[in-house]
Amino acid sequence: MTAIGAGLFLIALGAILKYAITAEASWIRLDVAGIVLMLVGAASLLLGLVIYNNRRRGTVLTKRRIWEEHGEPEEEIIEERTTYDEPPT
Numbered sequence: 001m002t003a004i005g006a007g008l009f010l011i012a013l014g015a016i017l018k019y020a021i022t023a024e025a026s027w028i029r030l031d032v033a034g035i036v037l038m039l040v041g042a043a044s045l046l047l048g049l050v051i052y053n054n055r056r057r058g059t060v061l062t063k064r065r066i067w068e069e070h071g072e073p074e075e076e077i078i079e080e081r082t083t084y085d086e087p088p089t
Contacts (some may be wrong), residue, residue, distance in 0.1 A: 003048030010041025 018034030 003044050007041045007045030010037050014038035
């Protein structure tokens with residue numbers, strides 16, 4: 001969640017520099033710095049959303065064989081479970 005928050009913060013800061021500040025500095029162009037911050041914030045937000053979406057759910061596949069005393073397995077049980085960070089609604 002940190003990447004999502006940082007991305008939103010950088011987008012907001014970049015928009016302020018681009019659109020709200022009218023002062024000029026001789027050593028930096030604030031409008032260009034604002035655009036760069038908005039682009040970096042958008043990339044951070046996108047990366048955070050992709051990572052968050054991928055870790056929310058996972059699938060576990062379990063194979064178990066129940067053996068007789070001698071010989072071939074009596075039965076094979078295959079269990080597939082989907083795990084969630086939060087319970088599905």
